[in-house]
Amino acid sequence: MTHGDKSLVAANEVSGTAVYGADDSKVGTIDRVMIDKTSGKVAYAVMNFGGILGIGGDERPVPWETLTYDTGLGGFRTSITEAQLNDAPAAQEGWDRDRDWETRTYQTYGVTPYWI
Incomplete structure (x- = not known):
């Protein structure tokens, strides 16, 4: 049996983890993760x-x-800047059930949506 670095983590343990930018400065903190059921x-x-x-x-x-x-x-590293965060669509009530909102968000960050 091999014991290496722990790569699995419970979703609740991700909360509070720092997020750092490309220059190693802290950009923010993860509050929670959202999982597609x-x-x-x-x-x-x-x-x-x-x-x-x-x-x-x-x-x-x-x-x-x-x-x-x-x-x-x-912690986590990202190339997202604070300016991008400020310009991103704000999370309104029901955002997690609004595919148009999700599409705009993924376009803002230039990544392929998780559902594709």
Whole structure:
């Protein structure tokens, strides 16, 4: 039996994980992940950003494909900028059931939607 680095993580353990930009500066924190019930794929990480010590920030769902885990940082790395987060469609009530909203969001970040 081989024991290597733990690559599996419980969804609730992702909450609170820092997200870093290309320059290693902290961009935000993951609040929760959204999983497609049918496919089992992680669709979004709902990210808090722009606040001070987690207070007063904004929240944006970002496509999971825009994040990669960096063991050296102990958090996720992304090429998303704060300007992109500010320009992204805000999560209104029902956003997670609105395919038009999802399409605009995926277009904002330039990645292929999880349902395709």
